[in-house]
Amino acid sequence: MAKEIFAGKKNSKYKIIISGSAVSKKNIGPILKEHRKVLIISDNGVPLDITKKVKSISKNFCKVFSITLIKGEQSKSIQNFQKILNFLAENNFDRTDIIIAVGGGVVGDISGYVASSYLRGIQLIQIPTTLLAQVDSSVGGKTAINISAGKNLVGAFYNPKAVLIDTSVLKSLPEREYKAGLAEVVKYGLIKNKYLFSLLIKNPQKVILMNKNIIEDVIFESIKTKAEIVSKDERENGIRALLNFGHTFGHAIEAHGKYKKILHGEAVAKGMFIASKISYLEGHISQKYLNTIKDLLDAYKFDLSVSQYQYKDLKPFIFRDKKIRSGKLNLVLLGGPSKAIITSSFDSNNLKKSLTF
Ligand SMILES: NC(=O)c1ccc[n+]([C@@H]2O[C@H](COP(=O)([O-])OP(=O)(O)OC[C@H]3O[C@@H](n4cnc5c(N)ncnc54)[C@H](O)[C@@H]3O)[C@@H](O)[C@H]2O)c1
Numbered sequence: 001m002a003k004e005i006f007a008g009k010k011n012s013k014y015k016i017i018i019s020g021s022a023v024s025k026k027n028i029g030p031i032l033k034e035h036r037k038v039l040i041i042s043d044n045g046v047p048l049d050i051t052k053k054v055k056s057i058s059k060n061f062c063k064v065f066s067i068t069l070i071k072g073e074q075s076k077s078i079q080n081f082q083k084i085l086n087f088l089a090e091n092n093f094d095r096t097d098i099i100i101a102v103g104g105g106v107v108g109d110i111s112g113y114v115a116s117s118y119l120r121g122i123q124l125i126q127i128p129t130t131l132l133a134q135v136d137s138s139v140g141g142k143t144a145i146n147i148s149a150g151k152n153l154v155g156a157f158y159n160p161k162a163v164l165i166d167t168s169v170l171k172s173l174p175e176r177e178y179k180a181g182l183a184e185v186v187k188y189g190l191i192k193n194k195y196l197f198s199l200l201i202k203n204p205q206k207v208i209l210m211n212k213n214i215i216e217d218v219i220f221e222s223i224k225t226k227a228e229i230v231s232k233d234e235r236e237n238g239i240r241a242l243l244n245f246g247h248t249f250g251h252a253i254e255a256h257g258k259y260k261k262i263l264h265g266e267a268v269a270k271g272m273f274i275a276s277k278i279s280y281l282e283g284h285i286s287q288k289y290l291n292t293i294k295d296l297l298d299a300y301k302f303d304l305s306v307s308q309y310q311y312k313d314l315k316p317f318i319f320r321d322k323k324i325r326s327g328k329l330n331l332v333l334l335g336g337p338s339k340a341i342i343t344s345s346f347d348s349n350n351l352k353k354s355l356t357f
């Protein structure tokens with residue numbers, strides 16, 4: 001059964017449809033019929049059957065143009081940003097035309113930034129095709145590209161017109177990518193969503209094997225939590241920081257490996273366990289609950305080992321993190337079951353300890 005949810009506020013509110021057949025004429029048609037031209041952006045790692053389907057549906061309503069980027073993070077570049085903008089201008093796209101992003105977070109992020117800036121904004125449909133993009137990057141309106149000084153340093157907050165999450169496209173996703181996306185799912189269960197937490201505890205096998213009935217629920221619950229948080233704090237001034245649970249340490253681990261050794265979700269899984277241990281050491285959660293979290297992460301076969309990292313090596317990355325405000329490190333910790341808190345008052349010895357037990 002298709003599920004629908006809304007995110008965003010007032011005139012930038014948008015519909016998110018989650019189903020095993022969300023890429024359909026029924027869902028795409030009503031949006032495209034108001035437009036004359038569409039640019040479909042994807043990359044060469046997105047299975048062709050998905051992009052072909054989007055193109056053939058779009059042809060019924062609009063003149064279709066397409067751009068296929070080279071797969072990988074390096075495609076979120078200024079050069080590609082400019083290339084796509086020029087393509088739009090050369091083909092006389094105007095503000096009444098539309099872009100469809102079909103792909104993972106890389107395609108979604110650069111397409112979103114293009115849409116936010118071409119003629120000061122043209123409409124965008126997100127069709128996320130990785131689990132990470134379906135449960136995280138396609139919702140919330142953050143768009144970005146990378147510059148040589150760092151990742152995601154340039155971008156805009158720009159909500160799409162609609163997000164179509166088709167769970168059937170996940171079947172071609174490599175297991176490692178799928179599992180990395182599951183780390184963000186576990187995050188929603190830990191920071192807010194009790195129902196999702198128990199769903200994950202009760203059904204690891206079904207979730208790992210992408211059981212059709214359960215995966216729709218899992219994605220819906222994840223998006224529901226993300227949508228609730230980002231709709232309350234669209235520009236990241238407050239509670240949106242809760243979504244960074246596990247990310248201060250996760251980012252440090254990724255940066256320490258120069259972004260080559262480990263996927264984002266794999267680093268976040270380690271980071272969430274570190275943050276859970278600190279939450280226990282700080283007296284916010286019981287040992288029993290810490291064990292429940294460990295069992296959950298183990299059931300999904302996340303590699304939680306951190307003995308390869310010395311605190312002194314991660315420290316510079318931890319303190320460079322964007323969660324620093326007015327010189328103080330704000331940590332996102334657990335305040336109890338399915339509850340996250342943001343705090344700058346903690347014993348820094350516990351940061352160190354969390355890497356060694
Ligand atoms: N905007 C946000 O709020 C936000 C949030 C989290 C992450 N991000 C960004 O998302 C990016 C990571 O996204 P990602 O993990 O989706 O990576 P990705 O977009 O690079 O996709 C991973 C790989 O999977 C391929 N792929 C896509 N769909 C597939 C499918 N259905 N079957 C098989 N292969 C498929 C892609 O071609 C790519 O090679 C990063 O750039 C990160 O900064 C953005």
Ligand SMILES: [Zn+2]
Nearest residue numbers: 184247264268
């Ligand atoms: Zn993340």
